Amino acid sequence: MREIRATVQLSNSECCTLTRRVLSALGIPPGADIEIGNALVWLAATDTVPLKFLADLLPELQREPETESLNTLYLIETLDRLAAVAGSLNKACTARVENSKAIALLLPLALARSNLNLCIRLQLPNSRIIIDNGEIWTAEESFWTRDWQDSKEILVVCVSNQLSVDLSFFDKTGLNWHFSQSKLQSLSSRRISIDLESLQILKKKAAESFVPNSDLSRRSGAGAEVDDND
Amino acid sequence: MNREKWRFEIFRNTLDESGYGTLIYLIHTPSGPVSFISFVAELDADDRTDRVIAEKWDMCFTLFNGIPSDADIKRLSRELPYQEAGRLSESELVMSRANKSVRLFNSVIDCLASGVQPDVVEIMKIGYLIRTTAVYGNGKFGVMDFHEVKQSTPFGLPFQAEMLTVYMARQLSIDLVEHIAKQRDQAQAVGLSRELKRAIGVGNATGLGMAPFLIGHPQLIGQWIKIRESAIVIAKSRSKVTRQKLNHFKKLIERAEGHLKQWQTEDPRQAERILVLKEEVTRLKIELSQINDDQSVWQQLSDWALQNTSMECQELLNSLILEIYPNEINELENMMGVDEFTYFDPSMGLVELKNCIEMRYAWALDVDFEHLDSQHYFWYVSQEKEEPRLGKRYLEPGCELEMKVGIARDVSALYKTIRDLDSNDKCSSVADLLRLHPKFRHIVSRIQSLTDFEYAEIQNNLLGRECLPIDLLRCKLAIFGATRFDPKSNLWTRITLFQGAPLHDEIDRDFADDWAFPVVPLTTSAAASS
Structure with missing residues (x-):
């Protein structure tokens, strides 16, 4: 009899592949699926947000966005917009996010999507983070309130839950932000735990x-055309 | 292994008279022990297939980091036979399995059991007793991630652990046939001669899964090719060729000629190439004999080959030249890895991006994607055990879920989009473009990430009707040292690994590295010394 496990310890590369495929199935554009997937793995590997939350969030992520929704639903709206690289947010758009599951996706999404035209200001309980042009800033007051050029769209997200983020996993080079793949790999000795039910989802x-x-399809696989017993 | 004098021993053997059971080898390395753990089981002939969709195999094995406890062995005996459906842990580095060669495995046992050596011709014709059908590493199905393998095991470069696993599978196959033969007739049975043992390699069936790997790891592939090109430059740039080197080369070319005679395939395309190659090697020898000047011999020979021979012969010549300068090029092996990264610069101007495409992707822009044939195929993963497959776009469903291997098409589409932008689009940067066309994020990032990797892209349209996946497979397998390339269709091939390689009890000898182009009777210096 094989042992039935309650939880499974995934490797780093398994998690990256799994999250990328899930995001791809959700319609996240190619490229963004990898970036967001890696960021989710980073959150899970650093015990910031467990991978289970992605499974829990799936029903909501698959639902049609509601324009007037708040909190989690606002993020779902945001997800679609951000996945489309900014979309058409109103300038100085502000949202308040209470749901920790929403926060789980917010940061990696913001990191992946911020660009020259979108500045995301993340108001955490104990700090402020500005994500602009792919670069992360732990914001000072003057920077937070600074005027931006007219073309820049700003999304201010106020997060009321506790969220501790280790920014040392990001490389800053000039104006551009890089989610550090090598630093993510440095977490590969840490297994990422997930319950069996969430994993199946x-x-x-x-x-x-x-x-x-x-x-x-079966006939088009390599090896379909010959007898292997030789 | 040779330089560090690795040692091998059998740690546990519970094989029964039919050769079913557990066989574990302990491998002592300077960085600590690793173990090759194998389980052999009875398999019905109807269940034997090399395809990914198989669910049972003759044997399965893993490379274990350290010495396994009884609990480890029990856990692995439970999980490993399920392969993809099982679950391994971070203690394991590789998961793999193999099937017996029905043609050779039992006939070799029959011979040994009756006290005679098997027919050498038959062994050379097939080349292996077992063939692996998948070799998984880098975190797959729970094994240790490669980054961790690099840090905490003896294997610092990509695929070293996987290749050791295959090497040990060869030893397993040899020990298995000898064990079963002896069980059948204790008094009469003989072991395989050392020469025949060396003639036995490991078969491998490789299909479509390897092509997406080549596309998905462009920096690694680029680095591999760059190192090989660097080695060729170093070897060919030897201005004066000593008599000793020249004689070594002549011996090698004789050996290669013998190897070609024993290289058999039923694939008409490859068979024709081998036929041409044999004739070209004869002419190559004549050309060499006519070069009187000992300056720049290799460059002269290469220039002649470029003008007068096929690509098969040109590359064979490159390989032969590399073989005679081990001291000059062996250090390059430490550069066969790369820290892969993804770079993305949204502030890059579109003029710069367009120029970059024109300069580095002209081969992609040359393809006419308006023509139906240019997108004849689509590559996809089937829900059936995630088997990679190749579909015909206009006949089969599923192309909306195709894998991202159409680099030429995506680059071409990106280029046209940039070219067709007008002032109303207000696009000047990558960020502007992706805001309108997010689907290009992947290909923009790829282009930006590969700026410094001149060999990273396979410069061909992998979706076109003319695409032959088998050529991609051969390239990567050749990097692993595969010989006897034997295509079974345009989609998959059989090859042989480690044929002629030193056995585990010879690995610490000085001659151990001289086994390129094996022939039977073996003419390597290893054979001469035994």
């Missing part, structure tokens, strides 16, 4: 990025 979603099987 994520795997099921990830499988939507694969093509359903068929006889025709």
